[in-house]
Amino acid sequence: MGTPLPRDPIADARLNWERHGWADVAAPMAAITAIMRTQQILLGRIEAVLKPFGLTFARYELLALLSFARSGALPMNKASALLQVHPTSVTNAVDRLENAELVVRSPHPTDGRTTLIELTAEGRALAKQATAVLNSEVFGRSGFADQDVDQLIRILGTFRRNAGDFSD
Amino acid sequence: MGTPLPRDPIADARLNWERHGWADVAAPMAAITAIMRTQQILLGRIEAVLKPFGLTFARYELLALLSFARSGALPMNKASALLQVHPTSVTNAVDRLENAELVVRSPHPTDGRTTLIELTAEGRALAKQATAVLNSEVFGRSGFADQDVDQLIRILGTFRRNAGDFSD
DNA sequence: GCAATATACTAGGACATCCAAGGGTTTGGA
DNA sequence: TCCAAACCCTTGGATGTCCTAGTATATTGC
DSSP, X not given: OOSOBSSXXXXXXXXXXXXXXXXXXXXXXXXXXXXXXXXXXXXXXXXHHXXXXXOOXXXXXXXXXXXXXXXXXXXXXXXXXXXXXXXXXXXXXXXXXXXXXXXXXXXXXXXXXXXXXXEOHHHHHHHHHHHHHHHHHTGGGOOOOHHHXXXXXXXXXXXXXXXXXXXX | OOSOBSSOHHHHHHHHHHHTTOHHHHHHHHHHHHHHHHHHHXXXXXXXXXGXXXXXXXXXXXXXXXXXXXXXXXXXXXXXXXXXXXXXXXXXXXXXXXXXXXXXXXXXXXXXXXXXXXXXXXXXXXXXXXXXXXXXXXXXXXXXXXXXXXHHHHHHHHHHHHTTSBOO
């Protein structure tokens, strides 16, 4: 990333929107653009923390999900649904995690179509270590004020529900 | 994506964090995860709208940036800084936009190291059309309440400044 | 003036995401 | 019972992002 810019590029974009007669959507445009950029910053921090573990965020999320499953195993399609990513992305992640011997694929006992992803002891241990560092280095220093964290959870929770993520 | 889940997976993750003794960082974890997911949803909407134009979000952003430049041209490194992406990502986007004849590369008049990206008439027209549809279909129906848009801009603006995006 | 350093862009590679298609397994209705 | 429709996973391809190196051009400092 380099040096900070002298001006906020998103604020500038908003001004441009207003100047071009799109003032009615300038604010949501700025908010959405800010979300995109914030995600990029956060992902960068997370990936930097996970790199020493040989993990990416996608792979970490899968390990973490498995570590919370009672049996330490989940069907691929279940993982895809819970992580909200395309099934092929799960295939990709599992391929790499299996190569690293952090998970194993096993056949579903009753449904021949389904493949279970199972955490190995090594995978469980690594997930635990990575979570500890992520907690202290990223989530524990998010840079968001406590009340802003609550606001984000509320605002984005409503958004996600309206977008059809869950019906809760 | 498919059907809505019966429960909010991020709320579940937060409960898991609390149950495992990480209650102190459970809320920021949930907020950050929600930002990641929200970005994914928004990006999906944007890409769907841009697809008929033969554009991706990355290419659209570059076209839009150029269309706001006085001369309709910018050095590659300037575009990289303003869009906050790696220089190679700009190279990639310009390659494709140039193939589509929406921009052209031209040498910088005084600095031989620098390449200018210049909008073609076609590129300018397409950017205008794409922006109109994006405004009406995405930014105009963001699903965020007006006061929440303001909150997001404030919260994420502070975050980005603290992260070193700008010094404004 | 010239060498050392800094800056700009690109080539190649690793990853992740999605889509479209294909092959195997189950389910359900005729 | 049996075949069509539904479901699950994987392969192959297109994009985007970043990193590391390498080439070319400017700037700096001696």
